[in-house]
Amino acid sequence: MTEPTAPPGPDAPAGPAGAARRELAATAAQTTPENPWPLRLLSVKVGEYVARMSPIWVEGELVQLNRRPGSGMAFMTLRDADVDMSFSVPVRENVLRTLSIDLVPGARVVIHAKPTFWTKRGSLQLEADDIRPVGLGELLARLEHLRRVLAAEGLFDASRKKPLPFLPGVVGLVCGRESAAERDVVVNAQRRWPAVRFAIREVAVQGDKAVREVSAALKELDADDEVDVIIISRGGGSLEDLLPFSDEQLVRLVARAQTPIVSAIGHEIDTPLIDLAADVRASTPTDAAKRVVPDIQAEAEQLQLGRSRLRTAIRGRLEHEQAALDAIRSRPVLDQPASILAGRADELRSHLSLARTIARARLDRADDDVRHLARQVRALSPLATLERGYAVVQDADGTVVRSPEAVAVGAALSVRVAGGRFGAERTAHDPYTPPLEPGAVSAAAGAPGGGTHTGTDLVTDPDHPQETA
Known part of the structure; x- marks a missing residue:
């Protein structure tokens, strides 16, 4: 590595190419007040020294854990348990997933990490590749395990929670x-x-x-x-x-x-x-x-508010109902109730008149039917037949005489006419001789058995009167 040179000092000789550059000390022990290291060189030297360090196991207390979804990395902050000192510890998410518990602030952990030094920022951090809870971390692990067991039994379910009384x-x-x-x-x-x-x-x-x-x-x-x-x-x-x-x-x-x-x-x-x-x-x-x-004050305010709302609601309801009642009373049917009765009375009188007309017509028609039936009955009655001049002849036993041969000569007979009854005797000859019309041919009168009747006779059964020719 080529070591940087320092800028020329105040007593450095000047040359034609500019100020001469002094040579920096090769090691930290060779530095002097006249020949110090610049910070950048110190940072490089520290980084080289830290890079030669072996991975180590470090114990600390977890202060903070920040996860960054999508990056695959998380950043922990560990501090010493006794002094105010902390380190930033980046760790991969796959390392955190291997833990049996979730790390929470306050947990004590032992990490296997490689120290790294950032030369530009002059900061030291630990890149962890293994994490093991210890001390408080082990306690938290046991509590977490117990929490999971009790939760699986349903002891923490919201469905079993009981509501608090309003006023105990x-x-x-x-x-x-x-x-x-x-x-x-x-x-x-x-x-x-x-x-x-x-x-x-x-x-x-x-x-x-x-x-x-x-x-x-x-x-x-x-x-x-x-x-x-x-x-x-x-x-x-x-x-x-x-x-x-x-x-x-x-x-x-x-x-x-x-x-x-x-x-x-x-x-x-x-x-x-x-x-x-x-x-x-x-x-x-x-x-x-x-x-x-x-809170008694809050409850009193709520009670007062509720009473005010109740009064407002009742007043509004009464006003609404009063308005509806006034609208109903203003209608003509209620303003002049007799008007609807007058219309109904006219309709009732009309119906009554129609009913009388129909009833009178039906009665007149029925009276005509009765008269007609009475005339038919009188026309079909045996008495009506007798009134026309016919008679009913019976022998002593009451048998109706239908033929002259049925009665012996000299037999007593009973003759019934419209005015009553009288007796008669069967003779050999009929004393009645009907008058002959002009131009008519006289026929011999009388039958071989004798008798007094010629022409058409009416023989009537007392029980079933009928007309025969």
Whole structure:
């Protein structure tokens, strides 16, 4: 490599081609105040030295992880756990995909990386080709595995979440002893709804006793019928401090509780597993107080607004109905109700007159039919026949005489005429001689058996009168 030369010094001799250039030191030990290295040469020298370094294993805490979709690269920022020092670590996406857990800020990792030095920027970075979670990372890996197991069982499903009561009578509170979280919850809740009551259980929220005491307090409050909602609250802390609230037994106890549970553990960025199993997750204890009780001032304003809207709606409805009623009353049929009756009365009188005319015509026609039938009956009656001069002759037994030969000479007969009955006797000769018309030829009168009747006789059966020739 050809080393750059420095610009001429103040005592450098001048030549015909310009100022002479001094020779730079070959190594860092040969530099002097009169012959220093320029920064660009130092950057090159450092880059050459770093390039000769072997890949190394480095431990650090993950501060940030930025993924760049489509580029196949991600960029991590690692810092030392004890001092304020950080490095940028580019890593390929395929390396991240080999991990069994998702890297989150705060995880401790050990990376296998090749140091590289950017000469233009004078910055050192580590190009990682392997990542292994250790320490806190291993803890996060176990928590992530437990989270996946419990999620597969359905303990975190939204369908099993219970709604919070609108106005709880008694609020159960599980918190640390004389903790700021307790004051935040109680003070903010009573400020929002002064009548709220609390059933407070102060327990250990950190250390070996935390899981046992929090579980016991939760069971006690869940069994109390007066408690309508339970808040489990704790202030912020490190991941190790919040570990009790990711205990599997406690998470399962929260999931199967009958009383709605609000989890307010740590700060917004803290997410213990109890937050996933609880019915409602509050970002802070103050947020939990706001979620369990309504704001009396806001509710009063809403009530006033609702009453105002109700009055407006009722007034509008009444005005609408009054306008509709006025429109109906202004119609002619209601303004002068007799007008519609007068029209109907005329129509009724017309129908009555028509009905009388039709009925009278039908009666007249029926009267004519009756008279006609009466004339027919009289014409067909045997009495009418007798009135025309005919008679009915019967013997002593009542048998109608139909032939002269049927009655012996001298037999007593009964003759019925239109005016009544009288008796007669059968003679050998008929005393009646009909008058002869001029030019008529007289015929011998009388039959071989004798009798007094000639011409046409009418013989009538009393039961079935008929006319014979």
